Amino acid sequence: MAIQISENGRLFTLHTKNSSYQMFADPFGTLLHLYYGKRTDGENLSDLIFRTDMGFSGNPPEAGSDRTYSLDYLPQELPSSGVGDYRDDCVRIRHADGSCAARFLFDSFQVSKGSYSLPGMPALYDTDAETGETLTITLREACSDVRVQLLYGVFEQADIITRALKVWNGGQTPVDLEKVLSMSMDIPFGDFDMIYFAGRHAMERTAERLPVRRAGVRIGSVRGTSSHQYNPAMILCSPNADEDAGDCYGFCFVYSGNFTASAQQDQRNQTRIQMGIHPDFFSFRLAPGEVFCAPQVILSYSSRGLTALSRSYHRILREHMCRGPWKHARRPVLINNWEATYFDFNREKLLAIASQAAELGIEMLVLDDGWFGKRDDDNSGLGDWFVNTEKLGGTLTDLSEQIHRMGMKFGLWFEPEMVSEDSDLYRAHPDWALTIPGREPNRGRNQLVLNMARPDVRDYLLERLTDILSNAKIDYVKWDMNRSICDIFSSCPGTERTGELYHRYVLGVYELLEGFLARFPHILLEGCSGGGGRFDAAMLYYSPQIWCSDNTDAINRLSIQYGTSFFYPVSAVGAHVSACPNHQTGRSVPFRTRGDVAMAGSFGYELDLNQITDEEKEQVREQINSFRYLYSLIHEGDYYRLTEPGKGDFMAWEFVDENRDHAMLTIVQTESFGNPVPIHTVVKGLDPAKKYRCLMNGAVRSGASWMGAGLTPDRILKQYESLVIEFVRES
């Protein structure tokens, strides 16, 4: 039983294969958090709550003269707001009289088979392999007609619990929501570190780790997207946790807009963890009878360190978030013309790249930015989604058919959410862009943002996308988004409340994506926002792969892909071999290494293959063959991080297939020294009792021996050289 309820209907225990989560509605109706950790038998753990009279921690009226009952320290699932819990609140309501107090009391619960869905937003869904279960706990606000439903989803076998919530205005007057996070949880005992993934454009998702103390650790975005600067996911782990041991909790936000995520110790050293839509620039008016849904958070617990935690996320996102025919199908090896030509292309150049690519075995040409409107640089044309036949030397229909005749698929770049001021669209509809009357708009990449909350904007975009896609043979779309959002304002009826706009923008993007995929379900969609500025679980619902970073330098990619791997499966990571010296860093790295690094992702090329040597062309053929042969091991196998960026002089990672028959280990030498000493790496994930042949040197040893004694490469690697080593089970 994944959801266990006590006889009196007040103790709730959620069980997954390896974890349990327990809550208790106490006699006053406060929903207390009791436990999240290693699986238990579901015994009542409310004796863990130890009450004392804490000075300056007041008492709610129902406690009467009992000074030990204080909301200020009790571990809660939905903290009260403005009534004596001075820690961060979760749902803040401004009532019609201007007061902001909210005391949430247990009302009822319901258990249902199957996962819950959230209107207009992605959420984990059921599959034949596993159907979730849902616990809904309803709390009523003590002095108003507002109700909150806490939603808990359980995927027992996958070791996943989800949380989300809904706020319902059951009263006769509107209420304003000033903050609605998706979850709050107080872990009563233990010290934790927080691991989060921070960075900047072209250097995303660098893992950082900080101890959580009373000052708290807080990340977030108010850029309108999940952002390059902080990814909407975090890990809380015991200070000694590493890849193989220690308590780890993951929190992954299924949302692509503004978010906040935090962990902070309170006066009793309990850790309050929160995640949700960022309260800055947010308010939402709920008319009588209306419901606001907060997006989903995916939680997982591992008592066996970070690798096991990541594995749970890889599986759940791959199986229960990604959708469509490309979920498991092998993705075509693509060549993208962006770094090969930027805006400077014509039909001849494209065909030259395509024919060389086809000859080497590449399976799809992606035509990036610059094929539409007036778009020879990034200062104009966005919004004018009409084929520039002059630049293309003919129609897109012709070009796409010609590419198909070469034996390749054809893909196309779009940036639907944006508009250039120098565009026919902007000239016709200046009010469609987000600008504040009386203020000169702020530009990013010299472009403005379309108000995606407006139905007329979405209709125009869907019509344009449909027209282009119905008139050419298009197999793939890259959906880009190249600036952060500000100047939030709209006077359009239905979207005129500024505090709602950031969220309505995100819902608008989801609606457009949904409409687009309904019309073109066969399309392989690749998400992108200047690389990984919107690399989040929600986007995986629409695009099973996302361009990981605009930084294609293989050495920088080691840490970007390392950080990405904590939550997101390798199948989601767009990674390409590009030219050297690298356009972002100026670094030169052997062609083989560039291939080996890009192969830890959805593999492709992004350079002019006519400019590379014959020897490199031969390597392209080999890389494509290896990728085809190793595809399911890489995309569906278990992923192991063997090293950490910045520690040691090489990086290594490994894939092991589900049956533990086949493993592939990649090493990249990141530093080199005179008179080098040999390196040594651990090997993970093999069956200790089985024998494996190492294809590097032919040695046959037991899994226990490979994993215990490890492996020393049979040669010294020069700086930036790489080595791929396979292990094949013999018996």
Ligand code: DGJ
């Ligand atoms: C940003 C993307 O990340 C690049 O790959 C490329 O598509 C450019 N935009 C085109 O403008």
